[in-house]
Structures are given as structure tokens and as C-alpha cells.
Amino acid sequence: MSFKFNLFYDVAVAGGGIAGVAAALAAARRGAKTVLLENQVFLGGLATSGLIYIYLPLCDGKGKQVSFGITDELLRLAPEYGPFDLPEQWGGPEGGFTGGKSTRLECRFSPAGYILTLDKLLKEAGVDVFLETRICAVETASDGTVTALETENLAGRGKITAKRFVDATGDAAVVRYAGGAVETGLNYLTPxxxxxxxxxxxxxxxxxxxxxxxxxxxxxxxxxxxxxxxxxxxxxxxxxxxxxxxxxxxxxxxxxxxxxxxxxxLPAMAQTRMTARICGKETLTNGSDKMTFESSVGLYGDWRIADKVWEVPYGILLPETVRGTLAAGRCISTDGDAWDAFRVIPSAALTGEISGVAAVLSIKEKQDPADLSLDLLREELRKLNYQFHYSELV
Ligand SMILES: Cc1cc2nc3c(=O)[nH]c(=O)nc-3n(C[C@H](O)[C@H](O)[C@H](O)COP(=O)(O)OP(=O)(O)OC[C@H]3O[C@@H](n4cnc5c(N)ncnc54)[C@H](O)[C@@H]3O)c2cc1C
Incomplete structure (x- = not known):
């Protein structure tokens, strides 16, 4: 096949939802030549095109902030072009869903306004953004390493070659196209x-x-x-x-x-919550909250219930067989109750940032992301105030 263009990057991020934006920011801010490929005309994915307008909490609902870095930054900037204020109210009611009523560290935003903010951040970080560009095929080496994404847009069929890839497509498109295993989820009609x-x-x-x-x-x-x-x-x-x-x-x-x-x-994206997710080297499932994982690279406070905090094992971002690639956002390896907990905006930002950081470190270390030293990754994340184990919170 002949291509209209073949462009080369350090990190190629597939999908410009919250996870993809976070991954691209994390990579570009560390000096990586980064591209973000998005099928829609908007940035933000479901959070904007899907008309979602509540940035769910990044605290534990008992007064402690659990997630930091870009997850915190994107929350604080979300109200920038909209009528809502960011409440600094901590320690919402014990248990129960706060429903965007701002008793936890969460906020509402204008979906349209948020697109303007996300675009500004990507521009400032020097990310090369392609909109209305659909990834339609993936090229892999014989060991399963993704080497390039094939795209289609007004200019025709193009090729994006990169050293590392982040699959933030919300439905594990890169991993699927590369032949990796995925699971599909159940959805409800709730426009x-x-x-x-x-x-x-x-x-x-x-x-x-x-x-x-x-x-x-x-x-x-x-x-x-x-x-x-x-x-x-x-x-x-x-x-x-x-x-x-x-x-x-x-x-x-x-x-x-x-x-x-x-x-x-009307929403400009199908409002499915759990479309398809990778089968990862590790999988979080029912009852994994408050469990300790040796491989944890972050902490995440459940949006549904106060005091339910999850450790984030690195292996949930790593596809079982596909190499050179990390997943981020609602297509990471979570199942059952864990998928419901992790399919929202703050966890998309969190796993996006971790995958972007890991992609850059793995290039520097000349290693596949799966072989990256956890100590090295945690050292970089700790600079952003990340904590890794539930015990550190108490
Ligand atoms: C009805 C409903 C209500 C919700 N309510 C809330 C809420 O109140 N608060 C909250 O925090 N979350 C809520 N969520 C969930 C949340 O909005 C999303 O799950 C979250 O934003 C997911 O972010 P993401 O970046 O992982 O994926 P997505 O937002 O799905 O982003 C993936 C991006 O990848 C792009 N893409 C996919 N395939 C390709 C391809 N082949 N080529 C190029 N680009 C591609 C898509 O166009 C999309 O922009 C809700 C979801 C639904 C459906």
C-alpha cells in the first residue's frame, strides 16, 4: 500500500479523550516528540463529545486527596470556560454517590469550554494534534511490537511511525488491530x-x-x-x-x-461506558480495592463510594501480548466492579499520565514498557506527589 505521508514520532497517542490528552501531555512535557490522533472533530472524547459534564472526584471522600499530577491539573482547569466554580469541599458524606453535588473534590464543566482548554494545553506542550483522523490499521513486528498506525483523513491514507504507542481509544482499537486479546462490556441505554x-x-x-x-x-x-x-x-x-x-x-x-x-x-459519540478493554498482564476485578499490589504505580479514589481506594497495578496498562504499547483510560485491564470504578474521567487522566510517563522512560531505557523498572517509573511519578499504596494514605 502506498501512503500519502509517513511521519515519525517518539510517542504516538491513539485517541484524544481525557486519557489520550493526559498521555500526550505527560510525554511531550518530558521532551518526547508526540502526536495525538483523534477521530472526532473535538478533543476530550466522551467527556466533551459525549456531553459528560461532571469531573468525578479525585479524593477519597473522607478528606484526603488521592490522585495528583495531570489528574489534579485537568480538574482544576475544567471550569475555565464555563459557569461553574471549583469547590474546595473535602470529605463528602460517607458512602454513596455525590452525583456531582460537589461535596467531594470534583467539579462540573462546560463540555464545549473544556475542548478549548484541552487544546490550549496540548498546544503549549507542543503536541502534534491530528483531528478527524481515524486509525484504521496497525503494523506490527514479528514479536508483536506495534511499529506504526495507519490513518485515514482528508489527505488520504497515512502512516504514523513511532517508538511507543498509547492506546487511549476507549475501545482498545490499537490492541485489537494488533491482534491482542480484548473483552467487551455491557451497556445500557442512558442518553x-x-x-x-x-x-x-x-x-x-x-x-x-x-x-x-x-x-x-x-x-x-x-x-x-x-x-x-x-x-x-x-x-x-x-x-x-x-x-x-x-x-x-x-x-x-x-x-x-x-x-x-x-x-x-445531542452527544456526538456513542454513549457506551464499557465498550472494549485490553486483557492485560494484570487485571483489577471485584474486591481489588484496598488490596496491595507490589506493582502499584498510583492510587485512585472510587467515585461511587467514599473510602474505597484502589491501587493501580502497572500491569493493567500492559496488553498481554502486544508490545511497545500501553493502554490508558476506559480500555485498561479492569473487569466487573473495577471496570465500573475506572471507566470515568479522573481515572482516564491518571492512567493516561502514567502511560505517557512510562512510554518516555521506556524509550530512554531502550526497553519495552513491559520491562521497565517499576522503581524508575515510581521515582518519576513521586515527583508529581503520586502515592502508590493504600497504607501511605492512612
Ligand atoms: C452516559 C454516560 C455518563 C457518564 N457520566 C460520567 C460522569 O458524570 N463523570 C465522569 O467522570 N465520567 C462519566 N462517564 C464516563 C466518562 O465520560 C468516560 O468513560 C471517560 O471520559 C473516558 O475517557 P477515555 O479517554 O478513556 O475514552 P474516550 O472518552 O472514549 O476517548 C477515546 C477517544 O478515542 C477516539 N478514538 C476511538 N477510536 C479511534 C480510532 N480508531 N482512531 C482515532 N481516534 C479514535 C474517540 O473518538 C475518543 O475521542 C460517563 C459515560 C457515559 C456513557
Missing amino acids: WVLQHCKNAGSFVFDENIEMKAFNRSENAEPYRYNTDDPRGMTGFIRDSWELLRKYYDEAYASGISRKDLYPLH
């Missing part, structure tokens, strides 16, 4: 839509604008789309639109005026 609503009462922007969130009902059946069906995801998206039509039709039939209630913006 979020930005709407005009007179006297807004849901997730409120101002008195007439809210994020209407269709949350999962108690006994809801998972939405079973077939990942092998070429129209599987299309069905999921169009059924969310059907649900929205039903909601507006019923509202109008009950006498609510079209002038008072109408959609302003």
Missing part, C-alpha cells in the same frame, strides 16, 4: 442530552439550560448490541434517539410547549 428547559431542574447550567440525563432504572436490562454486526453501534445510537423522541413527544402531549422544552445538542 444525556443538552436541552433548553424552562425552570431547569436536572443537571443545571442556568435556569433554562440543563443536561438531561436518562439514568439506568433499577432493573434495566443491558443493551445487547453485537460487536461483530457492522450496524451494532448504529442500533444503540438510533435507539437512544428513539428514546429522546418518546420523551419530547410525551412532554408535548402533556401540554408542555415546544418553546419551553427542546434539545439543544
Whole structure:
């Protein structure tokens, strides 16, 4: 195949969601020539294109900050172009979901405004960004090391060659294309839509604008789309639109005026929470919170329940067989309850930063990321105030 371009980088980050942005920032700020490849016209992934507007907490819900570095930076900058303030309220109610009510160190943001902030950070760090550029194939060496990504955009078919890769695609696309093992997850039809609503009462922007969130009902059946069906995801998206039509039709039939209630913006990404994740060298699963892992490279406070803190074993970022590549964000190797805990914005930022740092160190050390010294990685992360074991918190 002939390519319109073949560009060379130290680190290529696949996917410009929160995990990808964090990975690219971490790599570029350490002097690596870094590229970020994003399929959408926006940066931020689900957090912006998917109309998610709550940066969930990075504290333990009992008054202690658990995650630092870029996870902290992206939280503090999130309100920059929006109407919300960053609350410094610590120690939310014990147990339970705070639902964005800011009793933990979390905040709301304008999805559109956040794109502007993320872009500014990438620009300042010198990351080469490609938007509307889809990774459609991966080249590998005989030992399973990823050597290049093949992309498609307006310029035609191109090639991005790099020393290391970060798969932050949210659905493990790089690892899948490289032949690595993945698991798919269960999802529910729970669209979020930005709407005009007179006297807004849901997730409120101002008195007439809210994020209407269709949350999962108690006994809801998972939405079973077939990942092998070429129209599987299309069905999921169009059924969310059907649900929205039903909601507006019923509202109008009950006498609510079209002038008072109408959609302003629909999500520009499929709102699946757990699409596909790598099978890693280690996997976090039910009951792994508060467990100690010798390989831990970070700490993460569960967004759902106070005092539930997870150590982050390095192996959950490493695909079982695919080399030269780390995963970040909602496609890392977590399962069951751990996948639900780790599929959100703060953990995307956290694992993004760790993968970006590890990618750069592994280039310097001329080692595969899987062979990188944990002491070296932790030494670099400790400079950002990272802690690694639950016992350090208490
Ligand atoms: C309905 C719903 C509500 C949620 N509510 C919250 C909430 O309140 N708070 C919270 O913190 N989290 C919430 N989440 C979860 C959270 O938004 C995401 O899981 C998180 O932002 C994931 O970030 P990520 O970077 O790992 O992945 P993504 O955001 O999925 O980013 C992956 C990026 O990779 C790109 N990509 C994928 N494939 C390719 C390819 N082949 N080529 C190029 N680019 C590619 C995608 O376009 C995307 O931009 C919610 C999710 C849903 C669905």
C-alpha cells in the first residue's frame, strides 16, 4: 500500500479523550516528540463529545486527596470556560454517590469550554494534534511490537511511525488491530442530552439550560448490541434517539410547549461506558480495592463510594501480548466492579499520565514498557506527589 505521508514520532497517542490528552501531555512535557490522533472533530472524547459534564472526584471522600499530577491539573482547569466554580469541599458524606453535588473534590464543566482548554494545553506542550483522523490499521513486528498506525483523513491514507504507542481509544482499537486479546462490556441505554428547559431542574447550567440525563432504572436490562454486526453501534445510537423522541413527544402531549422544552445538542459519540478493554498482564476485578499490589504505580479514589481506594497495578496498562504499547483510560485491564470504578474521567487522566510517563522512560531505557523498572517509573511519578499504596494514605 502506498501512503500519502509517513511521519515519525517518539510517542504516538491513539485517541484524544481525557486519557489520550493526559498521555500526550505527560510525554511531550518530558521532551518526547508526540502526536495525538483523534477521530472526532473535538478533543476530550466522551467527556466533551459525549456531553459528560461532571469531573468525578479525585479524593477519597473522607478528606484526603488521592490522585495528583495531570489528574489534579485537568480538574482544576475544567471550569475555565464555563459557569461553574471549583469547590474546595473535602470529605463528602460517607458512602454513596455525590452525583456531582460537589461535596467531594470534583467539579462540573462546560463540555464545549473544556475542548478549548484541552487544546490550549496540548498546544503549549507542543503536541502534534491530528483531528478527524481515524486509525484504521496497525503494523506490527514479528514479536508483536506495534511499529506504526495507519490513518485515514482528508489527505488520504497515512502512516504514523513511532517508538511507543498509547492506546487511549476507549475501545482498545490499537490492541485489537494488533491482534491482542480484548473483552467487551455491557451497556445500557442512558442518553444525556443538552436541552433548553424552562425552570431547569436536572443537571443545571442556568435556569433554562440543563443536561438531561436518562439514568439506568433499577432493573434495566443491558443493551445487547453485537460487536461483530457492522450496524451494532448504529442500533444503540438510533435507539437512544428513539428514546429522546418518546420523551419530547410525551412532554408535548402533556401540554408542555415546544418553546419551553427542546434539545439543544445531542452527544456526538456513542454513549457506551464499557465498550472494549485490553486483557492485560494484570487485571483489577471485584474486591481489588484496598488490596496491595507490589506493582502499584498510583492510587485512585472510587467515585461511587467514599473510602474505597484502589491501587493501580502497572500491569493493567500492559496488553498481554502486544508490545511497545500501553493502554490508558476506559480500555485498561479492569473487569466487573473495577471496570465500573475506572471507566470515568479522573481515572482516564491518571492512567493516561502514567502511560505517557512510562512510554518516555521506556524509550530512554531502550526497553519495552513491559520491562521497565517499576522503581524508575515510581521515582518519576513521586515527583508529581503520586502515592502508590493504600497504607501511605492512612
Ligand atoms: C452516559 C454516560 C455518563 C457518564 N457520566 C460520567 C460522569 O458524570 N463523570 C465522569 O467522570 N465520567 C462519566 N462517564 C464516563 C466518562 O465520560 C468516560 O468513560 C471517560 O471520559 C473516558 O475517557 P477515555 O479517554 O478513556 O475514552 P474516550 O472518552 O472514549 O476517548 C477515546 C477517544 O478515542 C477516539 N478514538 C476511538 N477510536 C479511534 C480510532 N480508531 N482512531 C482515532 N481516534 C479514535 C474517540 O473518538 C475518543 O475521542 C460517563 C459515560 C457515559 C456513557
